[in-house]
Amino acid sequence: MKLSFADKVKTAETPVEAVAVMKPETTAHSTGSGQAVAVRGQYDDLQGEIGGDDLILPRINLTQKVGDLGDQFGPGVIAFQKEMVLWKEGQAPLNLVILHAQKRYQESTEFGSDEMGQVVDTLEEVKSQGGWIEWRDGEDGKRQAPPWAPRLDVVCVVEAPEGADTSLFPFQFNGKAYATAVWTLSKSAFTSAGRAVLTARATFLRDGYRTGLWQVTAGKRQGPKGIYFVPCFRANGKTPEAFREFLSGVYAG
Numbered sequence: 001m002k003l004s005f006a007d008k009v010k011t012a013e014t015p016v017e018a019v020a021v022m023k024p025e026t027t028a029h030s031t032g033s034g035q036a037v038a039v040r041g042q043y044d045d046l047q048g049e050i051g052g053d054d055l056i057l058p059r060i061n062l063t064q065k066v067g068d069l070g071d072q073f074g075p076g077v078i079a080f081q082k083e084m085v086l087w088k089e090g091q092a093p094l095n096l097v098i099l100h101a102q103k104r105y106q107e108s109t110e111f112g113s114d115e116m117g118q119v120v121d122t123l124e125e126v127k128s129q130g131g132w133i134e135w136r137d138g139e140d141g142k143r144q145a146p147p148w149a150p151r152l153d154v155v156c157v158v159e160a161p162e163g164a165d166t167s168l169f170p171f172q173f174n175g176k177a178y179a180t181a182v183w184t185l186s187k188s189a190f191t192s193a194g195r196a197v198l199t200a201r202a203t204f205l206r207d208g209y210r211t212g213l214w215q216v217t218a219g220k221r222q223g224p225k226g227i228y229f230v231p232c233f234r235a236n237g238k239t240p241e242a243f244r245e246f247l248s249g250v251y252a253g
Contacts, residue, residue, distance in 0.1 A: 057155065057180050057181055057182045058080060058081040058168065058179060058180070058181045058182070059080075059081060059082070059181060059182055059183070059184075060078060060079070060080055060086065060156075060158065060181045060182070060183040061078070061079050061082070061183075062076075062077070062078055062079075062189065062218055062229055062230070062231050063075055063076065063077045063078075063079055063229070064228055064229060065226065065227065065228070069082065073085055073088075074088070075227075075229060076088070076089060076218050076220060076229040077218075078094060078216070078218060078231070080158075080168065080179075080181065081168060081181075083168065084164065084165065084168065085161075086158065086161055086164075087161065087216070087217060087218065089218075091161065092161070092162070093215035093216060093217050093234070094158065094159070094161065094215065094216040094217070095158070095159040095213065095214070095215060095216075095236070096156045096157060096158040096159065096214050096216060097156060097157045097209070097210060097212065097213060097214065097239060097243075097247060098154055098155070098156045098197060098209040098210075098212070098214065099155045099156060099157060099180075099209060099210060099247065099250075099251050100154070100155040100209065100251075101152055101153065101154045101155070101197055101198070101201070101209065102152070102153050103150055103151070103152050103194075103198070104119055104120065104121055104150070104151055104152075104153060105119070105120050105121070105122070105123060105125070105126050105133065105148050105149070105150055105151065106118070106119050106148065106149060106150075106151045106186050107119070107131070107147065107148055108145070108146070108147050108148060108149055108187075119151075126148045131146070131147050131148040132146050132147070132148065133146045133148050133149055133150060134146055149186065149187055149190065150186075150190055150194070151184055151185060151186035151187075151190050151194070152184070152185040152186075152190055152194035152197060152198065153182065153183075153184050153185075154182065154183045154184070154185060154197065155180065155181075155182055155251065156180070156181055156182075156183060157171070157178050157179070157180055157181075157247060157250055157251065158178065158179055158180075158181050159176055159177070159178055160176065160177040160178065160179070164177075171246075171250050173243065173246045178250065180250055180251050183231075185197070185231065188221065188223075188228060188230050189230055189231050191230075192219070192230035192231065192232065193216075193230065193231040193232065193233045196233050197233060200212060200235060204235070210239060210244055210247050210248075211238055211239055211244065212235060212237075212238060212239065213235070213236040213237050213238065213239055214233050214234065214235060214236055215233075215234045215236045216231060216232065216233055216234070217231075217232045217234075218230065218231055218232060219231075219232045
C-alpha cells in the first residue's frame with residue numbers, strides 16, 4: 001500500500017527528513033512500493049533518516065494446505081505475524097476495524113507458492129508489461145487464466161482473541177488488547193473479501209472505514225486443484241465515537 005510521505009522531524013540540532021514507509025514483503029520481483037506507518041510531529045528522542053526497512057507492521061495470513069504456514073499451523077487458520085493463531089474453526093469470529101485500503105495488481109505465481117509476484121499500482125502498468133486481469137479464450141479453445149490479478153492491501157486494528165498472549169498486542173482500550181496489522185487480500189481472497197471491503201466503503205461506510213466493525217472467519221472452497229480457504233468479512237455495526245478516538249491514536253497513516 002503506497003502510504004509513503006515525507007515529514008520533517010525537528011530536533012534541537014538538525015532538521016531531518018523522515019520518510020516512514022512500511023513494506024509488507026520484498027522479493028526480486030517487487031516494485032519497491034511501500035506500506036507506511038506514520039511518524040509525525042516533533043520528537044526529541046529520535047534522529048536520522050527513517051526509511052522503508054526501518055518500520056514494519058505485523059502481517060495477517062490465512063493458511064492453505066500447501067505452504068510453510070500451512071505446515072506450521074494447519075490449513076484454514078488465520079495467523080498473526082507467523083507466530084500465533086488468531087482464528088481457527090470452532091472459535092469465535094475475529095474482531096477488527098479497517099483503517100486504510102489500497103487496490104493494486106499482482107503478478108500470478110504457482111498455486112500454493114509462498115513467493116509473491118511483481119506488484120504494481122495501476123492497470124496501465126499491467127498492460128504495459130503485456131499482462132491482463134480477465135479470463136480469455138486460448139488458441140486451443142480452452143479458457144486462459146489471467147497472468148495478473150487485483151489485490152487489496154488492508155491496514156487494520158485487530159482485537160486479541162480471548163486467551164491469546166497479548167505481548168503482540170500493544171494497545172489497550174476498555175480492558176481489551178489490540179494491534180495494528182497488514183492483510184493482503186489477493187486472488188480468491190480478493191474475490192471473497194476484498195470486493196466486500198471495497199463495496200462497504202462505497203455504501204454503508206461512506207464516512208470512512210474507521211466507522212465500521214467487522215467479524216472475520218475463514219471458509220472452505222472446492223476448486224479445480226483441490227480445497228482452499230478464503231477469508232470471510234462480515235459487517236458488524238458501527239464503531240462508537242470513543243473507539244474512533246482510540247483508533248486515531250493507534251495509526252496516523
